[in-house]
Amino acid sequence: MSGPRPVVLSGPSGAGKSTLLKKLLKDYKGVFGFSVSHTTRDPRPGEVDGKDYHFTNREAMQEDIDTGEFIETNEFSGNLYGTSKCAVQDVRAKGLICILDVDIAGVRHIKETDLDPIYVSIQPPSIEVLEERLRGRATETEEKIQSRLEAARIDMEECNEPGLFDIVIVNDDLDESYEKLQSVLKEEIIRVQEGIKS
Numbered sequence: 001m002s003g004p005r006p007v008v009l010s011g012p013s014g015a016g017k018s019t020l021l022k023k024l025l026k027d028y029k030g031v032f033g034f035s036v037s038h039t040t041r042d043p044r045p046g047e048v049d050g051k052d053y054h055f056t057n058r059e060a061m062q063e064d065i066d067t068g069e070f071i072e073t074n075e076f077s078g079n080l081y082g083t084s085k086c087a088v089q090d091v092r093a094k095g096l097i098c099i100l101d102v103d104i105a106g107v108r109h110i111k112e113t114d115l116d117p118i119y120v121s122i123q124p125p126s127i128e129v130l131e132e133r134l135r136g137r138a139t140e141t142e143e144k145i146q147s148r149l150e151a152a153r154i155d156m157e158e159c160n161e162p163g164l165f166d167i168v169i170v171n172d173d174l175d176e177s178y179e180k181l182q183s184v185l186k187e188e189i190i191r192v193q194e195g196i197k198s
């Protein structure tokens with residue numbers, strides 16, 4: 001499909017993906033669109049079905065996996081997550097930059113497709129800061145915090161694998177991180193904005 005390249009945001013739970021992604025969606029209306037994933041995890045307070053995720057159950061999701069509806073899926077911290085073909089097509093058909101938020105396993109799966117996105121890893125300054133942020137967000141049980149920190153240690157290692165990401169942003173100061181993210185997406189943003197003008 002032609003149009004602007006999609007963007008994959010990845011990184012440990014609590015690193016700041018959603019915070020940065022929501023800033024882009026707010027500041028660049030008509031430029032970015034979010035690929036709404038499916039998940040079997042329960043909604044957090046304030047999360048809206050169909051906007052933050054398509055909240056589903058394992059049986060329904062497995063059915064759709066079996067019928068080839070998904071580009072990729074992965075089990076993370078006891079729940080299933082996945083990007084459906086429709087989720088991406090719905091955004092790209094509007095000529096928007098499609099932003100996907102997936103874990104590092106999802107990145108590896110997407111590498112095997114023809115999506116050709118810009119790959120961005122959002123990393124915490126340290127595992128200690130990550131733990132503070134996860135606890136500060138107050139969305140996970142103690143058990144989930146521990147399982148997410150365990151996954152984070154792996155992610156923080158693997159993100160530096162040569163050729164895996166186009167850029168790794170250590171999300172310390174939020175404004176600085178947002179500037180870096182905008183600069184790596186500048187070309188695609190201008191392409192869409194020019195398209196809107198023409």
Ligand SMILES: Nc1nc2c(ncn2[C@@H]2O[C@H](COP(=O)(O)OP(=O)(O)O)[C@@H](O)[C@H]2O)c(=O)[nH]1
Binds near residue numbers: 083104
């Ligand atoms: N592979 C894959 N991972 C996903 C997808 N959607 C979300 N994730 C990842 O699942 C992990 C958990 O997401 P979530 O429960 O929303 O926690 P959060 O990252 O702390 O906001 C994160 O690393 C997400 O990037 C998806 O469609 N595919």
Ligand SMILES: Nc1ncnc2c1ncn2[C@@H]1O[C@H](COP(=O)(O)OP(=O)(O)O)[C@@H](O)[C@H]1O
Binds near residue numbers: 018020137173174177
């Ligand atoms: N640069 C930052 N400095 C301090 N707190 C941050 C920063 N980025 C994100 N946060 C906070 O850390 C928590 C996790 O951020 P979030 O965007 O939910 O991460 P993710 O989507 O990667 O799981 C949230 O409470 C958020 O407000």
